[in-house]
Amino acid sequence: MNLRLIAIGAGVLIILSLPLAGAIAGPDFAGQGDGKGGGLLSSLGLSGPARPPDAAARAAARAASPGPAEQPRTDSRCGPELTAPQGLEAQTCVLEGDGQTWGRSYYRNTSGRPLDAVLTVMGPAGRTVQIRCAVGPGDEPGLCETPREESVGAPDGYSAVAEFAVPDDEGRLLLRSGSNSPAPREG
Structure with missing residues (x-):
């Protein structure tokens, strides 16, 4: 029973370490070091399409905008x-x-x-x-x-x-x- 618990724990650690391995790997494994894609996550098909640089700024601006418009005073x-x-x-x-x-x-x-x-x-x-x-x-x-x-x-x-x-x-x-x-x- 302890062996099963160790095997499950090891599997969880491997799954959790994939994002970290992708960040460390950098450019994709084909040696295309152009910085636009690649890394372990994209080679596994786990990352989405690359976002243009201004998309991150727009997303941050939307997140910083206030909620619904304030209701008029009654x-x-x-x-x-x-x-x-x-x-x-x-x-x-x-x-x-x-x-x-x-x-x-x-x-x-x-x-x-x-x-x-x-x-x-x-x-x-x-x-x-x-x-x-x-x-x-x-x-x-x-x-x-x-x-x-x-x-x-x-x-x-x-x-x-x-x-x-x-x-x-x-x-x-x-x-x-x-x-x-x-x-x-x-x-």
């Missing part, structure tokens, strides 16, 4: 997190970034039934964007978001409101969440 103004006794939590925000403004409402619907949400963003000069979202039941958080529109006027001129209602109960309102809602008072 600012948000959010109202408080609100909870309805029927099992609904929500928070509504106005987001601004890259010259655009939009609304987003984060929610969690543990009521056990599907709900409807209407998210409205109101902006300067009477500009309004509205979207309806289906809010499925479950413990996983979800979001409802309006399309992004080009920003007009000051950022504080925008507000958003999300209204969550029961669809089969004549639209009975369960929760209204706003981006600039005052925090609930204690006491």
